Amino acid sequence: MAPKRQRTSSLDLPSGPEAEALVARIKLPSKSWGPIRNILFRLALAVGALLIAAGIVYTEGDCYADRGDLGGITWIDALYYATVSLSTTGYGDIVPVCESARLVNIFVITPLRFLFLIVLVGTTIEVLTRKTREELRTTRWRQRVHDHTVIIGFGVKGRSAARMLLDSGVPPLSIVVVARERSEIEEANRMGLAGVIGDARREDILRDAATERAAKVIVATDEDDTSVLVTLTARRLAPKAEIVAAVREAANAQILRQSGATSVIPSAESVGHLMALSLISPVAGTLMEDLLDSGRGLEVVQRDITKDELGISPTEIDSRGEIVLAVIRGDVVHRFDTSDIRILQKGDQLVVIRHTEGSEYTAPARPES
Incomplete structure (x- = not known):
């Protein structure tokens, strides 16, 4: 009869000096008085x-x-x-x-x-x-955290991503920020987020953030070469995680995809396109800005269909105050301009534009001639 195996934890917890170093890097939000x-x-x-x-x-x-x-x-x-x-x-x-x-x-x-x-x-x-x-x-915290979101870099892009996740109802302690500067981690703590101080290009720093058990990773560093190295390390630690990376130059987007990024956002060019759109079509630019701002009247969301929507046409949902952009069935995305889906089935998901509580839309003022 084979001897019974002793159960071991899937998480190797440090002790002694290593534990002290870990505490020095990981900063959890607290409500302590001054x-x-x-x-x-x-x-x-x-x-x-x-x-x-x-x-x-x-x-x-x-x-x-x-x-x-x-x-x-x-x-x-x-x-x-x-x-x-x-x-x-x-x-x-x-x-x-x-x-x-x-x-x-x-x-x-x-x-x-x-x-x-x-x-x-x-x-x-x-x-x-x-x-x-x-x-x-x-x-x-390290024992309990799993299926969380890791945000690497907490500049303008990282903070915006964190606010968007919080506005969408993501629990603060399921978001972990990795940044080099202590001031950025302190700001993340004030938002209720856990933080890890260090260089995300190092594997041990990403392990401190439990990246190997993360469901999503956002790479929001300021340099494209840093983003590539971080993405490579994150993909090696979390082969099944969804990795979204920002890139300054669109020419580097393919390199990031080859490094393991699921989605790549060309930040600089996207801003340039939005600026030009606001000049050419002010109303369209204002609507795009509204969609990108989670605190205003319109938002784009991906959601499961409800029981009442089962068996109806996606066009009927448009009359209920939401605009259907796409239907996700299985792993296939059916966009509104190419979709042949007539009836919604169990398990379908929708990508819709809907109105949220916030400021009403105000058309931009026309310049005086």
Whole structure:
């Protein structure tokens, strides 16, 4: 009988110095307070606990004895007693005498003492445990992240892609940004995105972003040669991922496709075409700008057909407020100008233009003659 194999994790998690280096590169979004606000909050808690305890002691001043003299507790005495009690110094010169005062010390002063001590030692504990908490958080994130989107480069193109994904309902923590500059990763964190600091041409940096388990990769670097090297590395790590790459020069688009890019967007020439279109046909240019802006009135989306659309013609959907651009059946795209599809079937997808909540369309003003 063959011996049973021990189950091993599909993810090799680092430890020791390697884990510390990983935490230094991977930055997850957090909602931590700034240092000044954090100190002021803890100081307010400590002062509040002191004032509450002092107020209780002063209210029951007749039940406290100061060096054997019952009563006559002043505010100074109350603050003194609260301070030495909450700090566990306990000189014993002022003591509760009545049963009610002793019960208050048990059920009120003692919890306040715990709160006061937690506030005092909280900063030290936080500093000592922060590194461990970050390592655990990073390890947990790497274990859970899969089928996510990796955005490489967080300049204008990368930020626009991230905003478009977020506007489309993609969860922030399923987007990972890889960039060289710490400031870019900090901006990604402010958007709720995970980030990895480093050169995406290096395989270990892309592995930090769990690219091998990614479903989509966006290559938005500023240089075409960098985009080619990044695409080659990403394709080697994620053979089945969909890779969309931006290219400045259209002449390099074929090189990127040969490197493994699924789609290539010639950014500079596309902008040039849009600028010329806005001059030649202002209305058409404004509509194209509207389609490219996810926050405005029109958007292009790919979606599954609904139960109500099953069995009807794509032309009937046009009358329902959406314009059908293409029908996707299987792996074949049937465009509206060449489609022979008359009836929608189960499993079909549509590419449509539809209206979203946003500003209404405003025609561009004509220049005065």
